[in-house]
Structure formats: structure tokens, C-alpha cells
Amino acid sequence: MGSAEHWIAWPLACLSESSPVPESACWWALEFSPRVALLEDALLMETSMVQRLWGGAEVLLARLDSAFAQARQAAATGLPESAVAKPLCGRGRTAWQALARLRLQQGRPCGSVSAPLAVPESSPHADALPLWTLSALEQHSAVLLRLGCRCWGDVRALPRAGLSRRIGAKALRALDEAYGLLPQPLDWLQLPQQFELRHDLGYPAHHADAVLHAAQPLLRALQSWLQARHHAVLALQLRWHHDLRRIDGQELPGWESLVIRTAQPTQGMAHLQRLLREHLGQQRWRAPVDMLELQALETAAWAAEPLSCLPAAQGQSPSDSLAWHEWVERLSARWGEEAVQMVQPLADHRPERMQRWQAAAPLLQSKNPAAARDANQAGAGAQPRQQGTHRGRQLGCADPWQALWPPWLLPQPQALSVQGNRPQWHGPLQLRAGPYRLECGWWDAAGDAQAAAPSGLAERDYFVAYNAVVGNVWIYRERVRSEHLMGMSASPASWFAQGMYG
Structure with a gap:
């Protein structure tokens, strides 16, 4: 597919036995x-906007061909798989060009044209496309x-003013x-907020x-709706409508559920079908059924199953390989518990003490599920500083200075x-924000003999500083303690760099 041919067209008639084809058959x-539309x-x-996200045009096309073939096979339940194995699609630079190339593949009977022109799908230009497309x-x-026109290019070559009066x-x-x-206005397909x-x-x-x-068809539509919204279903309701209002003199309810x-x-329909x-x-x-209604009563955000940290062996599916906790336990048993560590958040305002490293296996096996879950999340995405501080950057947080904390310490x-x-760091630093005391x-x-104060006591003024060499950095100045001032032994303020912004 050329880089500019980012429109793809599929025939609607292959997706449903109903006429007209319902929109739910296209939710996949x-x-x-x-950007999906019916034309x-x-x-x-x-x-064009999603090719890079799927790994390139060729990878995306392969996935789309497979997904359309599955939707087509599911709709054509009476046909063998070989009859629907080759999906039809047309590609072009615009929506109309993609639709025209699809009609060329279908060989749709034309009206006034006696024989359609044979045009290869990979034609670089649309001028050769026949009129009936x-x-x-x-x-x-x-x-x-x-007027002698057989294709789009012939029509474009005619004088526009006279042609406008004719057609x-x-x-x-x-x-x-x-x-x-x-620009071509299109009504983009949208999913409903609630599935019914x-x-x-x-x-x-x-x-x-x-x-x-x-x-x-309702279950397939539900699965497409869940996958597109990245949700999973917890409860659903199936209702059916009775074809008769009365049987053997007894009144029948219109609907049962x-x-x-x-x-x-779950997003899979196999388990739901069995239920x-x-x-x-x-x-x-008690009476024949002529109408069905399916409704998703309760859904939840879909969390994909975590895959293994190690590649699967030949002939082994990824789900059968090692899970995260199994990988941690195996490496800890082989190399020792201290060889595999996780970050554990701590309740401390000093940046260097907001976290600590701890052996991963005992933390995962802790009897406190909440502590193990927090440690698991921190260990899976550990950075040089504790990740929980980033979650604190919210509107209305207790400390507005959290928005200026650096990502790296x-x-x-x-x-x-x-x-x-x-302060100097590869040149003089300009103070841009602060102080934050x-x-x-x-x-x-523990005590500190020189300062006559607890060793962990931190009295600092933090600033955001900048120069052209190091960029934006996070520095602090140690405050002079009152004991030094009273003893007239005050020394020049000490400056330290502690964090960087990228």
C-alpha cells in the first residue's frame, strides 16, 4: 500500500445477512x-493517524484482513470457510477512490457501460477508473x-462550465x-455509551x-463494543419477545428476561455462550420467540492479562510461560533475595527518603495484599525516583510545589x-522558581556531633535553576542553623544539585 493510500473499503453485504446492514455489524x-464510516x-x-501505532501500514493491513475475514465468516454461517477466506477490499487516496477500487474487484454489473475497463488495483492514478465506479x-x-468519456480522466478533461450545465x-x-x-463530509461511526x-x-x-x-449476532456486536471501548462485561441481560399474546386462554407477558x-x-464470548x-x-x-434484546448491565475497564517476563519456549503459548511473581521468585531463589529488589514508597518529605529498595520476593509474599500490590506496581515501573509522586500532581493537591518536582534525582x-x-554548575545558574522551604x-x-542536631534533619530552600549548558535543574540551599548564628560561626550557604528535568 502506498504511503498516501490510507483509505480502505470493504463490502457491507458480507458483514450481515440483514438488509440494510446494521451499524453494529461494523463495530469491529x-x-x-x-475514523470509520458507512458510504x-x-x-x-x-x-493515516493509526498506522504508526499498529507498527506500520503492512502490519495494520494484515490485522485488518484477518479481522474482516473473521467478521465475514461469522456472518456467513451457512458457507464453508474456504468460500470466505479471501477478503475483498479496496484502497485509495480518498474514500471515493477506495470505494471505486473495491467495485472493480467485485466486478459489479454496470448500467450503460457495455464492458468495464480492466484497471489494476495498484494503479497510481485515478484517471483510468471507469465511470461506473x-x-x-x-x-x-x-x-x-x-461525449466520448469512458473514465474519470476523460470527464476532468472536458470544459467545466459546459459540463456543469449538462450533469x-x-x-x-x-x-x-x-x-x-x-473535503468530503462523512458521518463517522460512533459507539453508544450503553450497549442495548x-x-x-x-x-x-x-x-x-x-x-x-x-x-x-448480538453476542458478536457485544464483543466488538467491548473491544472498541476497552471494557469487559460482568453482567448482561437477554430479553425475548413472545410471538403470541395469548395461549390456551392464558395471557402471556410481552417480554421475558x-x-x-x-x-x-471478560471479553470472550465462549464462556458467555456456555452460560x-x-x-x-x-x-x-410457552410461546415462540420473534425478537431478542441484549443489554450489558455492568462493565469494567479491561485489564489485559500480564504476559511473561521471559520469551515462551518453542511450541509453548505465552500464557503458559512465567508470570511476573513466578519470575521474581525464581530469580530470588537462584541469586538470593537481595538480588531482585523493588521500590517501596515511604511517608517522608525528604526527596531522597521518599522510597527505599527492598527484596522483591518477601514483599510479593506479604500477607498485606495492599502493600504487596503497591510494591508490585512500583517495582514494575520503578524509576530513579518514586513514581507515586507523579500521581500526586493533581489539581487541588495539598502541595502546589509537587508540580515542579523533577522526574529524575x-x-x-x-x-x-x-x-x-x-551557585555555579558549568556556569552561573539563574533562579527561576522558589524558594520552596x-x-x-x-x-x-541519631545525632550529628558537628551540627548538634539530628542527622536526618533537613532544612533547605529548593529552587528551579537554569543555564544553557545543564538546562533546568532542581537545586537547594542549606539553611544556616540558629546555633551557628548564635555562636557567630556561620559559614557561607551551601548549594547542592539534586534533580534534573529530562
């Missing part, structure tokens, strides 16, 4: 791109044929949209197997030289 495409008899997708020109094919400005505008000269979908069977279903078979719940959120089969088999069917504070009362650690028990 929203998993790959938010005439085709499903179209614009992929664009609906706006096909309506005027008789006039255009008398109208609307057809010329569609031609300009097909060439990308004018009805399906008219078109025939009476008398037993559980027939009802379960008729519910397959069945609620299914699962212990764990439905068991519950529907226990129902007493130096292993040890680095002393800075002072010239003319200005910190006084913490007075509760530490």
Missing part, C-alpha cells in the same frame, strides 16, 4: 481506528458516453472530492437452541561552587 473496525454499499476506514458519474453515464454541479463536486480537491441492541429474528424460534443461534453474571470481567446455553435450556418456552546531592553569591526529619534519633 472501531478497534483499529476511530453507500461499503464500510470505509481512514488509517463513481455513483455520481454513473447516473449520467449515457450523456458522458456520447450538474453535484456530480462535479463528487468528482473533486474523489480527487481530494475538496435488538435483533428481529424474522422467524419464530420454538426452543433454546434456536434462540441461542439467533443471539449470535434472563440475567447472566460472571465472577471475572446462556445452560440457562436457556432450563427455560420453559541524582544518586547523591552534588555540591555546587558559589561565586558572587550565585523544607524542614523535615527532626524525629530521627
Whole structure:
């Protein structure tokens, strides 16, 4: 696919046996791109914004071909797999060009044109596309044929003013949209906030197997809705409408329902189908069913299953390989517990003491699930400073200075030289924000003989500083203690660098 051919078109008729095709049959495409639309008899997708996210155009096309083939196979339940193994699609620089190339592949019978022109799909230009591939020109094919036009390029070569009087400005505008000269307005496909979908069977279903078979399109639509919204279902409700109002003199309710719940959120329909089969088999069917409705009662954000930290062995699926905690326990047993460590957050305002490293295996095996979960999250994404501080950057947080905390801390504070009362780090530093005063650690028990104060006591003024060499850095100045001032033994203020901004 060329770099500019970022529009893809698929035939709608392959996705559903119903006519017209419901939008729910096209929800599977929203998993790959938010720019999906229905145009005439085709499903179209614009992929320029998402190609890089999927690993490139070729990888995305392979995934789309597989997904469309699965949707097509699921819709054509009466056909063998070999009949639907080769998916049809058209690609082009615009939506109309992609639709035209799809119609060329389909070999759709044309109206006034006796024989369509054979144009290869990889044609670099749209001028050779026949008239019948664009609906706006096909309506005027008789006039255009008398003028000697057989393809789009022939129409563009005619004088525009006279052609507009013959076929109208609307057809010329569609031609300009097909060439990308004018923007083409499209109604993008959107998912509903709540899943609630009805399906008219078109025939009476008398037993559980027939009802379960008729519910397959609803289950496929539910799976597409969950995947596109990155959710999983916990509870759903299936309702069915009775074809008769009265039987044997007894009034029948218009609707009956069945609620299914699962212990764990799921996106797979195999387990839900088994649950439905068991519950529907226990129902007493008092009248035929002619309509079904499926509703998702409770959903949750989908958390993908964590994969192994080690590559799977040959012939082994990734789900059968080592999980995170198993990997930690194996390495700890082989190299010792101290060889594999995690970051554990601590309640301390001193940046260098907001976290500590601890052996990972005992922490994961802790009897306190909350502590183990926090440590697991911190260990899985540990950085040189504690990650929980980033989660504190919220509107209305207790300490507005948290927004200026650097993402990286130096292993040890680095002393800075002072010239003319200005700290130096590869040149003079300009103070841009501050001071942020910190006084913490007075509760530490150990003493410092020189300072006559607890060793952990931190009395600092923090600043954000800058120069052209080091960029933005986080520095602090140690405050002169009152004991030094009273003894007249005050020394020049000491400056230290502690953090960096990228």
C-alpha cells in the first residue's frame, strides 16, 4: 500500500445477512481506528493517524484482513470457510477512490457501460477508473458516453462550465472530492455509551437452541463494543419477545428476561455462550420467540492479562510461560533475595527518603495484599525516583510545589561552587522558581556531633535553576542553623544539585 493510500473499503453485504446492514455489524473496525464510516454499499476506514501505532501500514493491513475475514465468516454461517477466506477490499487516496477500487474487484454489473475497463488495483492514478465506479458519474453515464468519456480522466478533461450545465454541479463536486480537491463530509461511526441492541429474528424460534443461534449476532456486536471501548462485561441481560399474546386462554407477558453474571470481567464470548446455553435450556418456552434484546448491565475497564517476563519456549503459548511473581521468585531463589529488589514508597518529605529498595520476593509474599500490590506496581515501573509522586500532581493537591518536582534525582546531592553569591554548575545558574522551604526529619534519633542536631534533619530552600549548558535543574540551599548564628560561626550557604528535568 502506498504511503498516501490510507483509505480502505470493504463490502457491507458480507458483514450481515440483514438488509440494510446494521451499524453494529461494523463495530469491529472501531478497534483499529476511530475514523470509520458507512458510504453507500461499503464500510470505509481512514488509517493515516493509526498506522504508526499498529507498527506500520503492512502490519495494520494484515490485522485488518484477518479481522474482516473473521467478521465475514461469522456472518456467513451457512458457507464453508474456504468460500470466505479471501477478503475483498479496496484502497485509495480518498474514500471515493477506495470505494471505486473495491467495485472493480467485485466486478459489479454496470448500467450503460457495455464492458468495464480492466484497471489494476495498484494503479497510481485515478484517471483510468471507469465511470461506473463513481455513483455520481454513473447516473449520467449515457450523456458522458456520447461525449466520448469512458473514465474519470476523460470527464476532468472536458470544459467545466459546459459540463456543469449538462450533469450538474453535484456530480462535479463528487468528482473533486474523489480527487481530494475538496473535503468530503462523512458521518463517522460512533459507539453508544450503553450497549442495548435488538435483533428481529424474522422467524419464530420454538426452543433454546434456536434462540441461542439467533443471539449470535448480538453476542458478536457485544464483543466488538467491548473491544472498541476497552471494557469487559460482568453482567448482561437477554430479553425475548413472545410471538403470541395469548395461549390456551392464558395471557402471556410481552417480554421475558434472563440475567447472566460472571465472577471475572471478560471479553470472550465462549464462556458467555456456555452460560446462556445452560440457562436457556432450563427455560420453559410457552410461546415462540420473534425478537431478542441484549443489554450489558455492568462493565469494567479491561485489564489485559500480564504476559511473561521471559520469551515462551518453542511450541509453548505465552500464557503458559512465567508470570511476573513466578519470575521474581525464581530469580530470588537462584541469586538470593537481595538480588531482585523493588521500590517501596515511604511517608517522608525528604526527596531522597521518599522510597527505599527492598527484596522483591518477601514483599510479593506479604500477607498485606495492599502493600504487596503497591510494591508490585512500583517495582514494575520503578524509576530513579518514586513514581507515586507523579500521581500526586493533581489539581487541588495539598502541595502546589509537587508540580515542579523533577522526574529524575541524582544518586547523591552534588555540591555546587558559589561565586558572587550565585551557585555555579558549568556556569552561573539563574533562579527561576522558589524558594520552596523544607524542614523535615527532626524525629530521627541519631545525632550529628558537628551540627548538634539530628542527622536526618533537613532544612533547605529548593529552587528551579537554569543555564544553557545543564538546562533546568532542581537545586537547594542549606539553611544556616540558629546555633551557628548564635555562636557567630556561620559559614557561607551551601548549594547542592539534586534533580534534573529530562
